[in-house]
Amino acid sequence: MRSLVLDIGNTAVKAGCFADGLIRETATGLEAGQVRELVQRWQPQRLIVASVAGEAALSVAELRELLPGRVLEFVPGTTNIPLKNVYATPHTLGADRLAAAVGAASLRPGQDTLIIDAGTALKIDLVTTDGTYHGGSIAPGLRMRLRALHEFTGRLPLLELPTGDATVSLTGDSTRGAMLSGVVNGTVAEIDGFVAQYRRRWPALGVVLTGGDATFLAARLVARIFVVPELVLLGLNRILTYNVDE
DSSP states (O other): OEEEEEEEOSSOEEEEEEETTEEEEEEESOOHHHHHHHHHHHOOSEEEEEEOSSSOSSOHHHHHHHSTTOEEEOOTTTSOOSSEEOOSOGGGSOHHHHHHHHHHHHHSTTSOEEEEEESSEEEEEEEOTTSEEEEEEEEEOHHHHHHHHHHTSSSOOOOOOOOTTOOOOSSOSSHHHHHHIIIIIHHHHHHHHHHHHHHHHSTTOEEEEESTTHHHHHTTOSSOOEEOTTHHHHHHHHHHHHHHHO
């Protein structure tokens, strides 16, 4: 089956083209016209769309006009998924969090897995060996932390993250260095601390890292992790397949 997956996030629209369960092509930062062009070129038999954004670049109604009868909108708490969801408020759960959990569970079936999505927000979620999604935690992402330091103080500058291989000193000897240490090293310590706490309860726990800052963080973490940049797309395609097969 040829399928198209659309993940409409807080900062970008991402797309994944799948054929026979394998991802063949990805794109990010798409505008509405580019999404339409991709639909016309890829000619998917099925399409799934998930959105955490208030206003999407292309509405579900428009997509259904392009592919009548072939569009599934992923709505946590309503759409069937191949996991047991015990989140207390499933209708408030972000589609990206649940899709990432489904993706990780499909890569590590029958294993305790911690999913870390390092994007606009830092999201950590747990799936256990019995295929149960439990929920997790949400905190500001790296750039959100830097922006907050600037916007909620009178004199701190707005900083960009350093390049991927740049060293961030533990002890900053300038305002810039101190801010980067607090944000970058603080986030790394936060993630490593969460992983350590979870592993005390689930010793065989595996960790899957995804999101825009995954590569940046991966090299700095003590925890052993598995980086999967397209985890949300993989999870959405798994959800689409699960619903079509049913």
